[in-house]
Amino acid sequence: MKPPIKLYYWSPLRSPNDLQWLVRSEWRAWRQMSRHGSHAIRNFGDELSTRVVEVATGRGTRWAAPKRAEVFAIGSILEHHHAGHSPSVIWGSGLRYNSRPVGHAPTLLAVRGALTREVYGESADLPLGDPGLLARALYKSRSPRSKVILLPHFSAFGTVSGRQSIQAGAAKGMHVLPPTLAVDDVCQAIADARLVITSSLHGLIVGHATRTPTILCTFGHTQEPDFKYFDYMSPYRRSPTLVPFSHLLEHGVRNWEEAAAEEVEAVSDEIDDLIEGLLAAAGPLR
Numbered sequence: 024m025k026p027p028i029k030l031y032y033w034s035p036l037r038s039p040n041d042l043q044w045l046v047r048s049e050w051r052a053w054r055q056m057s058r059h060g061s062h063a064i065r066n067f068g069d070e071l072s073t074r075v076v077e078v079a080t081g082r083g084t085r086w087a088a089p090k091r092a093e094v095f096a097i098g099s100i101l102e103h104h105h106a107g108h109s110p111s112v113i114w115g116s117g118l119r120y121n122s123r124p125v126g127h128a129p130t131l132l133a134v135r136g137a138l139t140r141e142v143y144g145e146s147a148d149l150p151l152g153d154p155g156l157l158a159r160a161l162y163k164s165r166s167p168r169s170k171v172i173l174l175p176h177f178s179a180f181g182t183v184s185g186r187q188s189i190q191a192g193a194a195k196g197m198h199v200l201p202p203t204l205a206v207d208d209v210c211q212a213i214a215d216a217r218l219v220i221t222s223s224l225h226g227l228i229v230g231h232a233t234r235t236p237t238i239l240c241t242f243g244h245t246q247e248p249d250f251k252y253f254d255y256m257s258p259y260r261r262s263p264t265l266v267p268f269s270h271l272l273e274h275g276v277r278n279w280e281e282a283a284a285e286e287v288e289a290v291s292d293e294i295d296d297l298i299e300g301l302l303a304a305a306g307p308l309r
Contacts, residue, residue, distance in 0.1 A: 025309075031086070052177045068098070118254070119248050135152070137258065170215065171219075172220065175199075192268070
């Protein structure tokens with residue numbers, strides 16, 4: 024039996040540097056999320072990395088710092104790879120920005136999207152796809168889909184305007200789901216939902232993977248870099264549609280829900296193809 028894979032993913036409690044940044048920059052957000060039932064300092068989408076790597080490789084995993092990790096998977100974490108001078112391989116990770124970080128070139132088995140692939144100057148043969156898409160094999164709808172889930176990126180909880188918007192969504196009957204809840208709880212809630220409204224890329228990916236119509240929204244200046252959303256959508260030859268959450272509050276979700284349902288149907292078969300490519304690319308890790 025092979026030993027567990029040393030896997031890096033964003034996990035502040037395991038990384039002093041990440042925790043220091045979080046305490047300095049985002050402590051308000053984490054304090055506010057505790058009021059929605061989550062006291063943990065984590066992000067479900069990053070924690071999903073352990074699940075999908077184990078599914079793809081048949082091996083266990085254990086967290087490792089960038090400079091000691093063997094594999095990077097889910098997340099916009101390639102900058103961490105370069106900063107840590109890591110000898111690890113990349114299986115589906117992406118960049119946050121449209122620029123190549125300084126440092127030695129990583130070994131690429133697959134990357135999240137065509138934009139990351141282009142930044143590294145790789146050929147069209149390099150497989151694409153976010154490993155979070157393997158959530159399709161892990162989470163199935165268990166009940167009639169009725170809830171509208173509001174899953175903000177954690178940064179939205181850190182501003183007054185973001186919190187006011189989240190409260191307004193809850194007042195309209197949206198079920199607020201902090202991204203710091205346990206990975207299985209968040210992913211299953213997405214799979215069981217009628218509609219997901221999210222500013223989290225992980226939320227969009229798991230929504231697509233579980234065939235749940237998903238609206239990608241923005242909360243003012245807390246928006247993450249556009250690059251990673253365009254990168255994720257590039258294998259589908261589509262651009263992301265980012266809808267201001269204030270617009271949804273004012274005009275309702277009906278038209279956008281219909282568009283989201285059409286989108287999730289359109290990308291579903293392509294997701295199966297991306298998963299097949301990711302599983303093949305993971306061969307050297309087994």
